[in-house]
Amino acid sequence: MGSDDWLALKRDEFKRWMEDERRRTGLSRAVAAYTSAKANALSRLPELEEMRREVRKIKERSIRQMDELVKIAMESVREVKGEAYLARDAEEAREIVSELTGSGKLVVKSKSLTGDEVGINEALEERGNRVYETDLGEFIIQLRKEKPTHIINPSIHVPREEVAKTFSELLGRPVGPEITSLVGIARDYLREKFCNADVGITGANVVSAKTGTIFIVENEGNARFVSNAPPKHICLTGIEKIVPNLSDAFKLLQVLPPYATGVFMSAYVSMITGPSKTADIEKTIVYGAHGPKELHLVLLDNGRRRMADDDAFREALYCIRCGGCMYECPVYRVIGGSFGNNYFGGIGLIWSAFTTGEEKVAAAVDACTKCGRCKEVCPLEIDTPRMVERLKQRLVKKGFVQPKHGEIMASINEKGNPFGEDERADRPKG
Amino acid sequence: MGLISMPDSILYWKGCMSRLRTKSIADSTMELFRRMGVEFATLGEEEGCCGSVLLRTGQPEAAKKAAESVIGKISSSGFKEVVTACPGCFRTMSSEYPLIAGQIPFKVRHISQFLIERSSLLKDRFRRMDVKACYHDPCHLGRHMGVYEEPRELIRMVPGVELVEMKDNRSKALCCGSGGGVRSAYPELSREVAKSVIGGELPGGVKLLVTACPFCNYNFKDACSGQIRVMDLPELLISAWRG
Ligand code: SF4
Numbered sequence: 001m002g003s004d005d006w007l008a009l010k011r012d013e014f015k016r017w018m019e020d021e022r023r024r025t026g027l028s029r030a031v032a033a034y035t036s037a038k039a040n041a042l043s044r045l046p047e048l049e050e051m052r053r054e055v056r057k058i059k060e061r062s063i064r065q066m067d068e069l070v071k072i073a074m075e076s077v078r079e080v081k082g083e084a085y086l087a088r089d090a091e092e093a094r095e096i097v098s099e100l101t102g103s104g105k106l107v108v109k110s111k112s113l114t115g116d117e118v119g120i121n122e123a124l125e126e127r128g129n130r131v132y133e134t135d136l137g138e139f140i141i142q143l144r145k146e147k148p149t150h151i152i153n154p155s156i157h158v159p160r161e162e163v164a165k166t167f168s169e170l171l172g173r174p175v176g177p178e179i180t181s182l183v184g185i186a187r188d189y190l191r192e193k194f195c196n197a198d199v200g201i202t203g204a205n206v207v208s209a210k211t212g213t214i215f216i217v218e219n220e221g222n223a224r225f226v227s228n229a230p231p232k233h234i235c236l237t238g239i240e241k242i243v244p245n246l247s248d249a250f251k252l253l254q255v256l257p258p259y260a261t262g263v264f265m266s267a268y269v270s271m272i273t274g275p276s277k278t279a280d281i282e283k284t285i286v287y288g289a290h291g292p293k294e295l296h297l298v299l300l301d302n303g304r305r306r307m308a309d310d311d312a313f314r315e316a317l318y319c320i321r322c323g324g325c326m327y328e329c330p331v332y333r334v335i336g337g338s339f340g341n342n343y344f345g346g347i348g349l350i351w352s353a354f355t356t357g358e359e360k361v362a363a364a365v366d367a368c369t370k371c372g373r374c375k376e377v378c379p380l381e382i383d384t385p386r387m388v389e390r391l392k393q394r395l396v397k398k399g400f401v402q403p404k405h406g407e408i409m410a411s412i413n414e415k416g417n418p419f420g421e422d423e424r425a426d427r428p429k430g
Numbered sequence: 431m432g433l434i435s436m437p438d439s440i441l442y443w444k445g446c447m448s449r450l451r452t453k454s455i456a457d458s459t460m461e462l463f464r465r466m467g468v469e470f471a472t473l474g475e476e477e478g479c480c481g482s483v484l485l486r487t488g489q490p491e492a493a494k495k496a497a498e499s500v501i502g503k504i505s506s507s508g509f510k511e512v513v514t515a516c517p518g519c520f521r522t523m524s525s526e527y528p529l530i531a532g533q534i535p536f537k538v539r540h541i542s543q544f545l546i547e548r549s550s551l552l553k554d555r556f557r558r559m560d561v562k563a564c565y566h567d568p569c570h571l572g573r574h575m576g577v578y579e580e581p582r583e584l585i586r587m588v589p590g591v592e593l594v595e596m597k598d599n600r601s602k603a604l605c606c607g608s609g610g611g612v613r614s615a616y617p618e619l620s621r622e623v624a625k626s627v628i629g630g631e632l633p634g635g636v637k638l639l640v641t642a643c644p645f646c647n648y649n650f651k652d653a654c655s656g657q658i659r660v661m662d663l664p665e666l667l668i669s670a671w672r673g
Contacts, residue, residue, distance in 0.1 A: 011616070018622050028630070330604045331612070334622045366615040369623075370486060371569040371605030392488035404614040405487045412496065416478035417446045418614075423475040 006400060010363030013338040023157040027149075027336050030156040034327045037262025045258055052379040055255050058248045059318035059380065062240075066308050066317075069209045069242040070299055076212030080274030081287060082295035084212075086239070089302050090118035090355075093236060096298050097201070100234055103127040105198040108190075110216070110223035111135035112203030113151055113321065114236050114300055116342050117355050120201065132193045134222040136186050143170055149337030151344060152260050152323035157336060190222070200226035200292070204237035205321075206252050207297070210245040214297065216270040217256060219263075224270050233272070233292040239299045240308075240317040252320060259322035259379045303354035312390045316350040318380050325374035325384065331367055339364055346374045346384040353391055362400035365392050439469035440544075441509035441536075443523075445516030446479060447644035455644050458664035459515050459541060465671060466551045470513075473503060481530075482522040482570075487611040490530065497522075497531035505535050515541040515664055517570035517643045518609075525575065540571060541664060542580035542642060549587070556670040558590040564636045565593060566627075566650070567603035568643035581642045581663055588670045591638075596631040604631060606641075608649035624653035632658070640666055 017023060042048060062069060074084035087093035097120055101107060107129050109115065121131045121142075133142040137155035141148050143166050148154030155163075164177040167185050175185060202223050206215040214235050216223045227233050243249050257266045276291025287293050307313050326332045326345040340348035341360045346368050352361045370385040378384070401409075408418040415422060442463065448456035463470045481496030500523070504512060514520050517540060524538040545552065565585055571577045578600045585593050598604050607613075607623025628639070628650070639654075641647040642663045651660045661669070 014616060014619060018618065028626075330607060330623050330627065331619070334607075334619065334626055366487075367612060367619060369569070369605045369607060369609035369612045371609055372573040373569075373602065373605060376573060376601050389486065389488070392486075393490055394488075396488035402487075402611070402615040405611055408483060408487070408614060409489055409492060412479045412484065412492070417450055418479065418483050419446070419450050421450055423450070 004403070006359055007363045007402070010338070014335050014367065017335045017338045020157075022159055022162075023336065024334070026157045026159050027333065030150070030153060031327050031333055034262060034324075038258065038324065039262075041258040041262045041264060045264065048255060048258060048379075051251060052255050055252050055320070056318065056380045058243055058251060059320070062243045062248070063308050063314060063317045065244075066239055066242070066305070069244065070239050072244075073207055073209040073212060073242050074297070074299070076210060077274070077295070077297045078212075080212050081277070082212065082274050082297060084297045085299065087118075087298055087300045087302070090300075093118040093298060093300050093302065094120060094123040097234055097236060098123050098127055100232070100296055101127070101129055101199050103129060105129045106193065106196055107131045107199045107201060108193050108197040108226045108230065109133050109138075109201045110203070110218065110226040111138045111154065112201070112236060113343065114203050114238050115201065116148070117302065118236070118300065120236065129199075132190065132197075134190050134194070134220075134226055135218075136183065136220060136222075139186055139190070140166060143167075147337060149344070150323060150326055151321055151348075194222075194225040194229045197226075197230040199232045199234060200228070200230040201234045201236060202227050204235050204241055205256065206249040207237065207242045208244070208246045208249045209242050211273055212297075213246065213249070214270075214272045215249055215253060216272070217253065217266045217268070218270075219261070219267045221268055224268050227270055227272060228276075228291045231288060231292050232294045232296070233275070234296045234298060235272075236298045236300060238304055239301055240304050242299075255379050256320055256322055259320075259324045307350075307354050313350055313354065313387055315382050316347060316354070316384075316387060318382055319347050319351070320380065322379060325378050328377040329374055330371065331369060335367065339367055346388050347378075347382060350384070350387050350391060358391070358395060358398070359400070362395050365395060365400075366402050366405075439471060439509070440511045440513050441504060441507065442470045442472050443480075443512050443514040443516070443519055443538075444472060444477060445514055445519040445644065446477075446483075447518075447648065448516060449477060452644040452648050452662065455515055455647065455662045455664055458662070458668040461668050462545075462664055462671075465555075466548065468548070468551075471507075471509070473507070476503065478503070480516075480519040480522050481526075482518040483611065485522065485526060485530075486609070494530045497527050501527065501531060501534055510536050512536055512538045513541055513544045514538065515642075515644070515662070517568045517575065518645065521570040521574050540575070540577055540580070540642075542571075542584055543577060545584055545667075546580045549583070552584075552587055552667075555672060556588045556667070557672045559588050559670050560590040561638045562592045562594060562635045563638040563640055564596055564632055565599075565640045565642070566596065566606065566646055567600055568641065568646050569603070569605050569609055571642055572603055573601055581640070584663060584667065585640055588666065591670075594633045594636060596627075596633075598631060606643075606646040606649045607653075608645045613645070613649060620649055621653035624649050628654045628657060638666075 077084040275295040278289035343351035481493035484493035607620040
């Protein structure tokens with residue numbers, strides 16, 4: 001093994017998280033709120049037990065026929081006058097989206113992990129576009145030039161006083177730390193951006209192949225604006241999000257909100273099947289009535305097919321990204337957003353390894369105790385600890401060995417115990 | 431202790447932690463056996479490594495070798511029944527050996543399962559201990575092996591112990607933070623996790639934390655000894671034993 005940079009950086013990051021009382025407080029408040037809301041929702045939705053099992057089967061089936069579903073979904077989107085693309089990797093995705101956007105444009109975005117995965121904002125900004133995140137949490141993170149800490153609530157670690165500081169800088173005038181007025185500020189500031197934007201970029205929670213329908217689940221209403229107000233809507237999402245048809249998608253949609261935020265249903269579910277259109281004048285179809293004239297679906301592979309082909313990791317593709325296992329993870333509760341890279345927690349280690357590179361999570365993998373709690377709380381019962389163990393095996397083969405683990409290994413080999421103790425030398429005494 | 435092959439006797443497998451670090455767990459376990467009249471033997475300094483640590487830190491080939499060596503040693507000693515107080519060894523031997531090294535010609539059980547089967551030998555053996563206690567489910571024993579009730583029943587056999595539950599228990603119990611090679615890679619993280627478990631999970635008035643795993647025991651003691659008394663199951667039973 002060469003340099004230990006892979007370790008040193010992560011160690012520092014862990015340390016910063018552990019020592020940051022404010023972040024820890026923010027995180028533990030979020031955990032408490034989440035766990036009690038979820039417990040309440042689950043106790044009132046006993047039918048979810050059956051439903052989540054069905055969703056598991058739907059995902060198993062969908063991933064088995066992923067390539068086929070990609071084809072069907074693309075054809076369906078084109079049939080309803082949208083455009084569809086398949087991006088093999090992050091670079092291709094950046095190119096496609098940049099090409100569609102152009103330069104000097106105003107772009108509004110709703111939260112998209114897939115967007116973060118490929119680094120879409122940076123790519124668009126490089127071309128001279130102005131990009132605004134519109135999910136409140138993402139907006140805060142973007143202004144603070146920080147990294148998100150949770151896939152559902154990216155700014156859980158930023159307390160209100162800090163948000164007030166950030167907004168004061170944005171507006172050039174002092175702003176108080178009352179949460180309602182902070183939300184109001186974001187609303188006023190972004191409203192104008194929604195209406196004047198040239199392009200809206202969203203992710204998707206599910207895609208129904210047969211109908212070419214994109215589903216976006218949210219609570220703030222920003223994704224609805226992003227996908228509706230600008231003349232061009234680009235949806236960037238992973239190929240694993242496709243299910244065969246609408247009924248499959250609806251089942252998944254019922255499981256997601258209670259596990260994600262402890263609500264029966266999210267405030268908004270947008271179903272988008274093709275661009276906006278009207279035939280109200282002489283029955284002549286015109287595209288771009290009140291909604292966007294153009295709809296582009298960019299489907300991203302970027303390691304997903306490799307995951308699907310790999311018996312050891314295929315299960316990771318079943319993840320519906322509820323984020324529950326993160327809040328429920330005893331390690332995440334302590335080191336939050338440093339436990340992973342773009343994707344967090346145990347499942348995030350697998351996702352990061354396949355999409356952004358194994359070396360980036362090599363050190364974080366050793367923070368997972370493989371305790372199995374994530375599997376226990378996962379609506380799809382995804383066996384994350386087993387996958388993390390396998391990922392660890394691969395990393396060891398590539399030389400990513402913790403120095404201490406190396407010593408333990410050598411000691412077990414030579415002395416039969418991990419502590420480097422010479423037990424046989426003790427014999428005369430015993 | 432030498433190798434005495436006796437068909438009725440059990441092999442007590444200490445595991446590296448109890449053998450070399452949390453020795454009082456091994457001592458208490460053996461003392462319990464003696465007081466209960468259970469015939470047992472150990473492999474002494476020949477015991478070696480069960481391979482659990484190797485499996486958790488990405489060394490499956492080395493783990494397989496360890497497994498084969500352990501299976502060889504136990505088989506040739508003639509014991510048909512192995513009892514251990516280490517959930518890591520317990521899980522590895524009983525559920526992972528068959529996968530990595532083939533079927534094992536002996537039965538492996540956790541000390542809590544073994545003791546519950548002989549609970550008649552434990553009846554009325556304990557003196558009163560007035561204390562409010564919490565049991566911490568070890569991941570390897572609980573979630574991974576499904577053993578939840580036996581340790582609790584044993585704790586309840588001690589009169590006066592008021593056993594209350596952590597906010598998250600049994601299959602939802604929180605990991606102490608030391609498993610999976612984390613304690614050796616990031617000791618500070620392990621301690622922080624243990625502290626957050628103790629800080630957020632215990633009902634009011636709990637003075638004693640009962641563990642059933644040498645790794646949990648070591649980590650909780652290390653991180654939280656100022657806040658709460660930590661005892662492993664065999665230690666509790668021995669300290670409550672009537673003289
Ligand atoms: S692994 Fe399971 S619990 Fe975790 S985010 Fe995915 S679906 Fe949710």
